[in-house]
Amino acid sequence: MRFSRLRLQGFKSFVDPTDLVIADGLTGVVGPNGCGKSNLLEALRWVMGENRPTAMRGGGMEDVIFAGASSRPARNFAEVTLALDNTERTAPAAFNDADALDVVRRITRDAGSAYKLNGKDVRARDVQMLFADASTGAHSPALVRQGQISELINAKPQKRRRILEEAAGISGLYQRRHEAELKLNATTANLTRVDDVVEQLA
Numbered sequence: 001m002r003f004s005r006l007r008l009q010g011f012k013s014f015v016d017p018t019d020l021v022i023a024d025g026l027t028g029v030v031g032p033n034g035c036g037k038s039n040l041l042e043a044l045r046w047v048m049g050e051n052r053p054t055a056m057r058g059g060g061m062e063d064v065i066f067a068g069a070s071s072r073p074a075r076n077f078a079e080v081t082l083a084l085d086n087t088e089r090t091a092p093a094a095f096n097d098a099d100a101l102d103v104v105r106r107i108t109r110d111a112g113s114a115y116k117l118n119g120k121d122v123r124a125r126d127v128q129m130l131f132a133d134a135s136t137g138a139h140s141p142a143l144v145r146q147g148q149i150s151e152l153i154n155a156k157p158q159k160r161r162r163i164l165e166e167a168a169g170i171s172g173l174y175q176r177r178h179e180a181e182l183k184l185n186a187t188t189a190n191l192t193r194v195d196d197v198v199e200q201l202a
């Protein structure tokens, strides 16, 4: 899977629909301070399922919606679309039957976030797992924000281990293990209840 295009609308300073074509090779984004370079990286993280407002430099998730400027009113929603090229069929099995994948996240004031994958409603978890299985995602070590290198140098070994695990592509397994444990606990509770009923009937 390869990122091929990022489209933003109403996201932070990108109030008008804006397309960023991500061509083969290296893509550089240059511009004066405050022109929105970091906002682009945040849009990439956000569409991949980032759910911590602080990682978006905000107090709440709705802070990603264009807040208005002297000449333009605030918007009611923000939307980011990430187009993925899957012609080499490297997407995880559940999504691997299309040449291109369009992942859309939209947040509406007072209504929260909704995700779509190739036009179909999906859960945040589906999108997070898609990227986790492809060894990338909102927390991917490939996305380096300002100040992150010095944080890494000073990080505790456990945090460094998480980063290595993400790079190795096994972070999706943690989520699956957690879900399996929840199911196992629920099944154990059900079995105990069945035992009680059987005892009462005997």
Ligand code: ATP
Residues within 6 Å of the ligand: 011, 012, 013, 031, 032, 033, 034, 035, 036, 037, 038, 039, 040, 063, 064, 065, 066, 067, 068
């Ligand atoms: P630098 O080179 O200084 O790191 P940058 O190019 O990375 O800057 P960003 O930090 O991406 O710039 O963009 C900051 C701009 O985004 C600021 O002008 C800020 O006002 C604007 N901005 C952030 N959130 C919103 C929002 N919700 N609505 C409107 N504008 C916003």
